[in-house]
Amino acid sequence: MGLAKTEMFTDDQNEIALFAKAFGHPARVAILQHLFKINSCVCGDLVNEIGLAQPTISQHLKELKNLGLIKGDVEGTSVCYCIDNESWSKMKKVMSAFLDQDLTKTGDCC
Amino acid sequence: MGLAKTEMFTDDQNEIALFAKAFGHPARVAILQHLFKINSCVCGDLVNEIGLAQPTISQHLKELKNLGLIKGDVEGTSVCYCIDNESWSKMKKVMSAFLDQDLTKTGDCC
DNA sequence: ACTATTCATCGTAATATTGCAATGAAACAA
DNA sequence: TTGTTTCATTGCAATATTACGATGAATAGT
Numbered sequence: 001m002g003l004a005k006t007e008m009f010t011d012d013q014n015e016i017a018l019f020a021k022a023f024g025h026p027a028r029v030a031i032l033q034h035l036f037k038i039n040s041c042v043c044g045d046l047v048n049e050i051g052l053a054q055p056t057i058s059q060h061l062k063e064l065k066n067l068g069l070i071k072g073d074v075e076g077t078s079v080c081y082c083i084d085n086e087s088w089s090k091m092k093k094v095m096s097a098f099l100d101q102d103l104t105k106t107g108d109c110c
Numbered sequence: 111m112g113l114a115k116t117e118m119f120t121d122d123q124n125e126i127a128l129f130a131k132a133f134g135h136p137a138r139v140a141i142l143q144h145l146f147k148i149n150s151c152v153c154g155d156l157v158n159e160i161g162l163a164q165p166t167i168s169q170h171l172k173e174l175k176n177l178g179l180i181k182g183d184v185e186g187t188s189v190c191y192c193i194d195n196e197s198w199s200k201m202k203k204v205m206s207a208f209l210d211q212d213l214t215k216t217g218d219c220c
Numbered sequence: 221a222c223t224a225t226t227c228a229t230c231g232t233a234a235t236a237t238t239g240c241a242a243t244g245a246a247a248c249a250a
Numbered sequence: 251t252t253g254t255t256t257c258a259t260t261g262c263a264a265t266a267t268t269a270c271g272a273t274g275a276a277t278a279g280t
Contacts (some may be wrong), residue, residue, distance in 0.1 A: 001239045001264045008161040009136035016139045023130035025268080026119035029208070033123070036211040044226060051118040053270050058228060060268095077226045077277045085212060092209045098139070099202045101146040102195060111234045111269045135238080153257055166239050168258060187247050187256045 016098050019091050022067050027052055028060050035070065035083050043078040126208050129201050132177050137162060138170050145180060145193050152188040 006014050023029055030050050035042065046061075047054050061081060064070045068087040073080045116124050133139055140160050145151050153171060157164045171191060174180045178197040183190045 001237085003238065003265055004135055004137070005162070005239085006136060009140055013136040013139045013143070017134055017136040020130045020133035020139075021135075023208070024127055024134045025114055025131075026116060026123040026127040027114070027268090029123045029126045029130075030119055033208075033211065047227095052115070052268095054227075055229080055271080056269050059270095062228085074227090074276090077224095079227060083212065088212055092212075095205070095209060098133070098143075099205060101143065102193065102198055102202075111267085113235055113268065115269085137238090154255090162238095163240050164257075165241080165259080169238080172258085184246090184257095187254090189257060 012094075015094055018067065019095055022064060022069065025060070027056070028064060031057070031060060031064065032069070032083070035081060042082075043075075043080055046081075122204075125204055128177065129205055132174060132179065135170070137166070138174060141167070141170055141174065142179070142193070145191060150190055150192045152185075152190055154188065156191075 004017070009017075023032075027050060031046055034046060034049055042049075044054065044057075047057050050057060052060075061070065061072070065072060065081075068084055069091060070081055071084045072082075114127070119127075133142075137160060141156055144156060144159055148155075153164070153167060156167050156171075160167065162170075171180065171182070175182060175191075178194055179201060180191050181194045182192075
């Protein structure tokens, strides 16, 4: 069906899945890494940096923006994208809590 | 197309995307949380715990197993699934390095 | 006004994912 | 052996994702 039954899971579980889904494509990982690396906004440099077509990059940027992880400022004909540090921190807290579940447990069973 | 062009990205980027994709569905998040919580489990318990049909749970477990994050031991008619702590640690290193990119940077630009 | 540049959106094709009923395979009990 | 339990696999339908050409909207330069 391709339809995730979100209503049967907790808000926490759905939030983790949403963030993870954003990182679930190498193009979006590459975009975020590049935005961090140059530490100042880029626009369509991403199209050159990554090998995908402009509409494709634009689509990935839109998804990241909808999640709030990045923001974009219009500057003349170009758009300046950069990481939203506050949102990134919040996301990191949620994901870290999930990844660090193993710290409290003791040993394997199998 | 629905086809990620993995060849145009680094191994690092593809690995992050693969792990993230595993967490990109609330059912798999719920499965992992439950496995951590009770520190061992069988498929049938998960079917009751989570509200999905048995074949669906089995499919999600298979994906997590293929990634190496969990392992399953056959015990009579049932199968005991649990977290693979070593793999989980390795995954955590990769994901943490990605999430912690912001630590080195200074300020926003937008 | 005209043109070029930059990015967003639309439309569409190809592929992937999700979910489950039906069925199969293996272990166990009687 | 027969039936039961437990999980895996198959097959299929519904939906989601990815990618890009074509096109639109806005700005800037001439």
